[in-house]
Amino acid sequence: MGGKVTLVGLKANQFRHPLDLEATQALRQLPGLDMLIRSLIAPLAEQIFYLDNIASSVLVGERQLPEIHRLLVEACRILDLDPPQLYVRQHPVPNAYTFAMRGRQPFIVVHTSLLELLTPAEIQAVIGHELGHLKCDHSVYLTLANLLTLAAGQLPFGELVVPNLQAQIMEWIRCAEFTCDRAALLVTQDARVVASLLMKLSGGSPALASQLNLEAFLEQARSYDAVSTSQLGELVKQIRTSELTHPVPVLRAREVDHWASSQDYQRLLRLEPGAQGRSQMSGGWRNW
Template sequence: MTRKILTGISSTAYEHPFDRKALASLQNMPGVSPLLKKVNEYGIDRLLRLQSLGSEIRVTPRNFPQLYQPFLEACQVLDIATVPELYLFRGTGHIKTYIIGVEKTIVRINLDGMEWLNYDELLFIFGYEIARIKSQHIIYHQMSIVMPALKMWLSSTTLGIGGLVAGGVELALYNWVMMAKFTADRAGLLTCQDVNVATTALMKLAGLPEEYLTTDVIEDFLIQSREFAANSFDSLDQVTKILSYSESSLSWLVMRTGELLKWVDSGEYEHLIQAENLKPPETEEKEGWNFLTSW
């Protein structure tokens, strides 16, 4: 399959409105800026990078071409000029991927991801992670990774992390992390450019190996996803929703699939794929946020 190279595409072109709203709420909360400063002061960016360099296997075209080639193609399709480093870490019993490094990005995938996903599904997964680079929001993802440790480290300082968390910073952060997945899923689909591939990749993320992905299983999963997406959860308290999203053992893959199908059904995905010019107007360009200087 020949995939279209999305030259000049901006993350705003496929950004989910829930993502945009949740990020605005997070950025406007008191305490977020000093918390980001602490992340910078403690050298979290460098620490996370050193952990990967010292513990995981760097993927190259020679040692793991079955990973590197779809990774390289995903960067090309989403128009990433500088290809980040890719690392392979040990299996966990289910597929896991991460992206770290504000200044120098590293994408990480575990052994289960390499063994469970075919080439096209890897395109979806890598596109999902590369979306973090396009949006320039890696710093917030890193903050969510280290939030439990930050709370412990800062509990006795004058920053008053306990008060910040009680005020909703932590909940707002986890809410945004969940909403950002909707945008990243869209980027994954734009990368693999096949909704059937995106569906099977999401099902494997939900824990189903290849041998269980029969036609009946896939069709029932799609029915379930559409039914879930049709529900209205407006009656639930906002904090209840966010607490659900912060539960790390819940994948919400059915909900994510439902949101992705709604985007496809709306025609917006096809419009982007068929668009001749993906570059946003010059008036919409904005200077990128600098991790070291923009405080």
């Protein structure tokens, strides 16, 4: 994994997806939402999540799972970001998630079942994706999204207020995921690695991973686009995604493919003086 471009001075808006920017601006227009989350909701929620995590997970470090620690350190160096804590948690559902608490070091959690499914390069793509949330300061709205799912139907008038806010938050999360997939690409500097990760999240298992075909998965992504040629197909896709916290994997793979071929991406790889030609790209190309 050596020889990658280190993106010295990288800023979030240099790789933020336009849909993420638009959805974030829409949330910021809601009166008092940011203040409510930062001052009342987030401190208590994050403290609970943090204590639960450190009590039941393993902290990665130089002496604990050192290979995964090395992947984290390299990813942080590439994205010009201070390393957060990284925990590994025993769990049968493949997933990874991020928290950034006020006054505490941010932390990332990766489930063991996800690690068992992936190659080292794909694990680093997961880490890069989660670091994208930290680089773009997504943590405030992510905390709210987790709580809204629990609050629906339990708060006064929750059946009226929560669904409307939850729909807007879920839309924001789906847009933010496109940005974090870009962060994964910047870390791996190989779009096929990110696409392979998304393929395994769609239908992989440790037993099936060696039989999966990346080219066939990319063709599948193009077939998904073709469904939109009819109004019925577009409606079906909208219904399918409206309740999800993440865009469907084939759509994420398509977006990574497009951005890997863009001038914006190529320019970012040349941010460091003399870095031209050092990219390791091998192709145009949470509930994680």
